[in-house]
Amino acid sequence: MLVRIVKMGFYRQNVDVFLESFENNKTKIRNSNGCTFLELYRDKNNPTILFTYSYWESDAQLQEYRQSKDFKTLWKTLKPLFSIRPEAWSFDKLETLD
Incomplete structure (x- = not known):
């Protein structure tokens, strides 16, 4: 399983x-x-992240x-909203503790 985390910073008016x-x-x-799971988080100290x-x-x-049409269309729409360059990380999930 691959875990993908993407950090995005937006201009305040674009959040x-x-x-x-x-x-x-x-x-x-x-x-x-x-895709088996999706969540969205907001930074506690900076609501534009x-x-x-x-x-x-x-x-x-x-x-x-x-590479899908859906992603390319969405990304084209979002790109002008960013105040900082998005960052992405991919991880191999090793363990989960409940």
């Missing part, structure tokens, strides 16, 4: 635009082939999503 876009697209993202946290069955399925 609500992003949140609306996420609301409109979250089900489509979550239902993408290989948000993170997506997702699980993918494989890197190949994440890359398939990133």
